[in-house]
Amino acid sequence: MKKSTQYGKGLAGFFFGLILATGIIAGILFFLNQGNQNVFKELTQPKQSEEPEILKPQDKAEKRPATDNSSSQADEEKAKAEKEAAEKEVKAKEAAEKAAKAAEEKAAQAEKEAQEKADREAKEKVDKAEAEKAEREAKEKAEKAASDKAEREAKERADKTAADKAEREAKEKAAKAEAEKEAAKKKLAEKKAELEKKRAEKAKAEKEAADKTAKDKKAADQLTDKQKERAERKLAEKKAAEAKKQNKPTPEQILNSGSIEKARKAANASATKESSNAAGKQSAEKAEAAANSGKKAFLQLGSYADRSSADSQRAKLAILGVSSKVVESQNGDKTIYRVQSNTMPQEAAVKLQKNLQGHNINSLIRSTK
Numbered sequence: 001m002k003k004s005t006q007y008g009k010g011l012a013g014f015f016f017g018l019i020l021a022t023g024i025i026a027g028i029l030f031f032l033n034q035g036n037q038n039v040f041k042e043l044t045q046p047k048q049s050e051e052p053e054i055l056k057p058q059d060k061a062e063k064r065p066a067t068d069n070s071s072s073q074a075d076e077e078k079a080k081a082e083k084e085a086a087e088k089e090v091k092a093k094e095a096a097e098k099a100a101k102a103a104e105e106k107a108a109q110a111e112k113e114a115q116e117k118a119d120r121e122a123k124e125k126v127d128k129a130e131a132e133k134a135e136r137e138a139k140e141k142a143e144k145a146a147s148d149k150a151e152r153e154a155k156e157r158a159d160k161t162a163a164d165k166a167e168r169e170a171k172e173k174a175a176k177a178e179a180e181k182e183a184a185k186k187k188l189a190e191k192k193a194e195l196e197k198k199r200a201e202k203a204k205a206e207k208e209a210a211d212k213t214a215k216d217k218k219a220a221d222q223l224t225d226k227q228k229e230r231a232e233r234k235l236a237e238k239k240a241a242e243a244k245k246q247n248k249p250t251p252e253q254i255l256n257s258g259s260i261e262k263a264r265k266a267a268n269a270s271a272t273k274e275s276s277n278a279a280g281k282q283s284a285e286k287a288e289a290a291a292n293s294g295k296k297a298f299l300q301l302g303s304y305a306d307r308s309s310a311d312s313q314r315a316k317l318a319i320l321g322v323s324s325k326v327v328e329s330q331n332g333d334k335t336i337y338r339v340q341s342n343t344m345p346q347e348a349a350v351k352l353q354k355n356l357q358g359h360n361i362n363s364l365i366r367s368t369k
Helices: 002-044 060-222 225-246 251-257 260-292 307-319 346-357
Strands: 296-304 324-331 334-341 364-367
Touching: 002 060, 060 346, 296 307, 296 346, 307 324, 307 334, 346 364
Parallel strands: none
Antiparallel strands: 296 334, 296 364, 324 334
């Protein structure tokens, strides 16, 4: 937009110079025309002498040469005037041409200067635009570099923070896992020690029970059946006599009977009945123990559809000190895995069953053939 304006100024300067040159030429031509008219007027009008010449009568021969001289002089003056007019006209033309050429050159120079100025301004504008563009790009590049640097540093800080956090959490997790492992190891050791203690106590109790059973069996084997009955009867009578001596009627028995004597008799009768029942119960238990003393049995400690569950139950029993095995059996097209203890006496099986119930392990006693 600005460049076209500069071009317009150059064109206006050119036209102004052209008009000025035309005006100068017209003025010169007008001046020349005025000069020529004056010359022609001078030529057409005869010169008048300052003083009128008084003609004296002379001879005609003498007058004629004077006329000829004045005529030739007028011709010479006319020629001279025409020559001067021609020279003035030539000079005027040359001056007009010089003025026109000067005006044209001035207009061309003005146009050239306007063009150069326009080019210079356009170049300056382009240079300024390029400089501004370069400065803007440099600024944008610097800002982008600063932004990238800030973003990169922020990302590096975030990554470092995340890495430090992850490392710290990993260390804490490892320390916690190690502590839990140590605690589990300690707990396992304590549990193992407790199991060992219980196992030792159990072994001691089983040994004592076995020794007592063997001792009782040995004493029982030494006595005959009649001696056993006699000893049991005497023991029962002895207990009844002691109970009769020691038994005292309760206030309730006295109120129900109406007298102390009746209440004492009722108390003795009750004690005797209880002694008889205890003796009978003891005899029955001994008879059952004698009957079961020769029997063998094992415990069925679980039945599973997969071997891994059976092995897990077996490992749990091993921790409790119970030896067991896994027995496979077919039930149609399915395989059943049963966990069974080793074969043992019936009494030992009953004791083991009660012991396992204390650990929330149910079992079934199976007799061997």
